[in-house]
């Protein structure tokens with residue numbers, strides 16, 4: 001039995017038909033974890049959909065109304081890049097409920113994994129890039145509202161920049177801080193862009209490929225713009241650096257790790273060159289850093305579009321294995 005909970009529902013499946021997003025990956029991950037003996041049936045908890053009140057902690061009333069009544073404009077539907085349906089809305093409400101449950105269990109058991117979620121391209125008033133509802137932001141705001149946490153940190157290792165995350169948590173800037181702009185600030189020679197010392201109550205870190213979606217990258221607290229084709233060793237060094245820097249600047253009560261599988265060298269939507277082994281080392285690094293500082297970790301899976309969907313499943317399962325290896329020693 002795992003020393004932590006996995007949050008999963010068959011209804012995480014996204015009804016989007018033939019699509020580059022492998023909507024069946026969640027079920028396959030659950031099946032593989034069970035078949036390989038990494039997890040047992042009782043390690044899994046079934047989430048409930050988030051309440052509208054939880055969703056409204058992050059998203060606007062107008063956007064939520066449009067989603068629930070199926071009245072997005074054609075342009076708004078197009079921006080989502082997945083076919084809209086009321087069933088899809090339900091799946092996103094459930095993913096947000098799953099991330100809330102994972103965050104609650106992370107506080108109790110040091111770590112918890114939502115076998116889903118990580119929809120970091122959702123904004124308060126619109127969705128894009130396959131993301132309708134920002135489940136991680138909803139979970140953070142709900143736990144803050146409940147008085148369970150005051151501060152949080154997002155560590156986004158999806159190959160695509162966490163633009164929704166950056167915008168949602170940029171709201172609490174110190175007076176005089178610049179608002180996110182379309183131009184951003186210039187790259188330094190080290191490739192690290194835009195450090196905002198006053199990032200508010202949620203400190204956001206994003207490691208991503210510079211030459212990739214989204215075109216406009218609103219500033220996170222720390223953005224690491226990686227060059228194309230970066231491999232395991234360089235990636236791990238940048239991640240180590242960003243985590244150290246972030247944890248010098250903030251003391252989060254909860255770390256939300258977006259363990260995207262798409263920095264993988266054979267990803268269809270990514271241009272980095274990490275191996276499956278390198279991605280597991282990445283997971284171990286995040287978990288070890290959090291464990292050493294006694295920061296609870298909530299994990300979501302975000303993207304993953306490997307040529308072979310089995311590789312995506314392996315990478316996500318390895319995140320659970322890494323958590324087991326790092327946190328089992330704790331108990």
Ligand SMILES: [Zn+2]
Pocket residue numbers: 158159160260262302303304
């Ligand atoms: Zn991605």
